[in-house]
Amino acid sequence: MKINNLSTTRWVGLGLLLVVLVVLVLLPTITEGYLPVLVTDILKFVILTVAWVLFAAPTGYMSLATGAFYGLGFYIAAVFNGPVPFPIVIIIAGIAGFVVALLVGALTLRLRAAYFCIFTFALVLLISNVVLEVERLVTQTRGRFVETETVEAAYYAMLIIAVLTLVVAWLIRRSRHGLALQSIGEHEEAAAHSGINVTRTKVLVFAVSSVFMGMAGAIIATRRAYIDPGIAFSMNNTFLPVLMAMFGGMGNLLGPVIGAAIFTYIGELLLTRFPDLYMLIFGVVLILAILFMPNGILGLGQQIWAKLRGGRRAPA
Amino acid sequence: MHLLEGEGVCKNFGGLAAVSEVDFYVDEGEIVGLIGPNGAGKTTLFNLISAALKPKPGKIIYKGRDITPLPAYKICRMGIARTFQTVKIFANVPVLRNVMVGSLFGTGKHMSSSEAQKKAQEALDFVGLASLKDTLAGDLTLAQQKRLELARALASDPELLLLDEIMAGLTPTEVAEAMEAITQIRSRGVTVIMIEHVMQAIMKISDRIIVLDYGKKIAEGTPAEMAANPKVIEVYLGEECDA
Numbered sequence: 001m002k003i004n005n006l007s008t009t010r011w012v013g014l015g016l017l018l019v020v021l022v023v024l025v026l027l028p029t030i031t032e033g034y035l036p037v038l039v040t041d042i043l044k045f046v047i048l049t050v051a052w053v054l055f056a057a058p059t060g061y062m063s064l065a066t067g068a069f070y071g072l073g074f075y076i077a078a079v080f081n082g083p084v085p086f087p088i089v090i091i092i093a094g095i096a097g098f099v100v101a102l103l104v105g106a107l108t109l110r111l112r113a114a115y116f117c118i119f120t121f122a123l124v125l126l127i128s129n130v131v132l133e134v135e136r137l138v139t140q141t142r143g144r145f146v147e148t149e150t151v152e153a154a155y156y157a158m159l160i161i162a163v164l165t166l167v168v169a170w171l172i173r174r175s176r177h178g179l180a181l182q183s184i185g186e187h188e189e190a191a192a193h194s195g196i197n198v199t200r201t202k203v204l205v206f207a208v209s210s211v212f213m214g215m216a217g218a219i220i221a222t223r224r225a226y227i228d229p230g231i232a233f234s235m236n237n238t239f240l241p242v243l244m245a246m247f248g249g250m251g252n253l254l255g256p257v258i259g260a261a262i263f264t265y266i267g268e269l270l271l272t273r274f275p276d277l278y279m280l281i282f283g284v285v286l287i288l289a290i291l292f293m294p295n296g297i298l299g300l301g302q303q304i305w306a307k308l309r310g311g312r313r314a315p316a
Numbered sequence: 317m318h319l320l321e322g323e324g325v326c327k328n329f330g331g332l333a334a335v336s337e338v339d340f341y342v343d344e345g346e347i348v349g350l351i352g353p354n355g356a357g358k359t360t361l362f363n364l365i366s367a368a369l370k371p372k373p374g375k376i377i378y379k380g381r382d383i384t385p386l387p388a389y390k391i392c393r394m395g396i397a398r399t400f401q402t403v404k405i406f407a408n409v410p411v412l413r414n415v416m417v418g419s420l421f422g423t424g425k426h427m428s429s430s431e432a433q434k435k436a437q438e439a440l441d442f443v444g445l446a447s448l449k450d451t452l453a454g455d456l457t458l459a460q461q462k463r464l465e466l467a468r469a470l471a472s473d474p475e476l477l478l479l480d481e482i483m484a485g486l487t488p489t490e491v492a493e494a495m496e497a498i499t500q501i502r503s504r505g506v507t508v509i510m511i512e513h514v515m516q517a518i519m520k521i522s523d524r525i526i527v528l529d530y531g532k533k534i535a536e537g538t539p540a541e542m543a544a545n546p547k548v549i550e551v552y553l554g555e556e557c558d559a
Contacts, residue, residue, distance in 0.1 A: 176421075179413060180417070180421065182409055183409070183417050186406040186408060187405070189368065190404035192368075192392075193366055193392055193398055194421060194469075195392040195420075195422030195472055197389045
């Protein structure tokens with residue numbers, strides 16, 4: 001009975017996933033204009049949030065460098081898109097994210113979590129300022145132009161990378177690296193003395209998560225036409241994924257996805273309806289969410305579900 | 317050749333010499349007891365052997381190889397496993413997965429996840445936690461958590477096991493069980509070094525005892541010799557005085 005229940009929920013879940021995927025694939029052919037653009041933005045935040053959660057949730061290392069790798073993708077697109085085909089540009093952006101994260105990780109992941117957090121935050125400012133100075137002194141420009149892609153091209157690229165991010169995050173969670181990451185988060189010393197190469201595991205997964213951040217940046221950049229360091233390395237892209245992950249819940253991968261989707265949509269809604277009050281309402285919503293949903297929207301959902309079922313079965 | 321050897325091992329914390337110029341050895345198949353008052357440097361010595369800390373100066377030699385520069389995870393994969401004075405389990409991870417960390421990463425061999433699971437299961441059977449394998453480790457009692465740590469260490473296939481006060485806080489029955497377990501571990505060919513304050517236990521099962529005081533080795537020998545050694549008695553019972 002119990003097993004039956006479990007497999008039915010699993011099939012329903014799988015079916016739902018498939019429906020969502022089909023709708024997403026067909027979306028640009030059904031409507032055009034605003035909706036695909038909005039969904040591209042949602043998918044971008046899904047990528048950033050899931051990639052951030054992939055590393056931060058199990059290890060407890062709060063990276064604030066998301067914006068750095070994302071912005072790096074912007075500049076890769078500015079430099080390469082046009083002469084180099086769009087898919088290759090995305091791959092280059094991913095590699096760039098990986099390499100930079102590898103270097104940064106090797107330098108900083110020996111630090112304790114709080115110092116790591118501060119360093120990664122500074123990294124965004126550092127890269128942003130270096131790019132600004134290079135533009136001022138070397139190329140003597142302010143910002144750059146990016147060869148644009150169509151709405152559809154950007155949409156499908158983002159959808160593919162979002163699916164890829166989710167698949168990789170799911171595989172890592174299930175693999176031995178997932179267990180290693182969790183052990184590191186719980187007791188780094190015990191993990192090391194049980195044979196886990198703590199530094200290598202952290203650096204590698206940090207670098208993998210940065211691949212997707214770089215890729216998302218490269219795709220969005222092709223819809224911007226003009227970019228400068230302020231746009232590319234905006235702090236929003238660092239902090240919003242963290243808030244979205246908290247909002248959705250970090251217990252599994254569905255939480256960050258739902259968090260990113262709802263959050264982006266609410267943000268968009270507030271920005272268009274109440275442009276002046278946008279930040280104020282956003283802040284209140286966020287505080288309420290953290291106060292009343294400590295396990296995110298998904299945690300709240302599970303709680304309500306458990307109550308509705310009269311506590312016949314403990315929540316999973 | 318000794319299984320493990322320390323040469324002039326020192327460790328200072330600021331101006332305090334936690335361990336100073338300690339020479340020691342452990343032979344294969346022995347149970348060696350490490351005793352001494354609080355702050356004598358016993359746990360520091362364990363940390364030096366398992367590479368949580370690096371001796372300065374000094375050398376740790378394992379199977380004839382200088383392992384001083386190696387990182388902790390490599391020491392574990394070479395066959396030196398340990399438990400901690402204050403338990404360090406992965407609280408939000410189920411019991412079986414806790415032990416699988418040892419078998420997946422600690423043996424130094426590539427393990428498929430089914431092999432690792434089998435090994436973890438065996439270790440859990442040995443410490444008597446098999447029925448709790450799906451419980452979150454944080455929900456176990458302290459005595460169970462200590463057994464879990466032992467299982468995790470055993471799952472990494474150690475040749476040398478460092479047990480740091482594994483009997484502290486246990487009831488007399490549990491102490492007896494722990495002693496039985498340690499004797500069995502030795503009979504499987506695992507060498508054991510143990511730190512313990514439960515005197516009747518350590519005196520009974522150790523082949524040899526090393527006594528530390530203020531970071532220095534003050535005596536070494538069989539339990540009977542140590543019980544009669546005036547220096548050891550002085551450290552434990554205070555100086556004798558003529559009234």
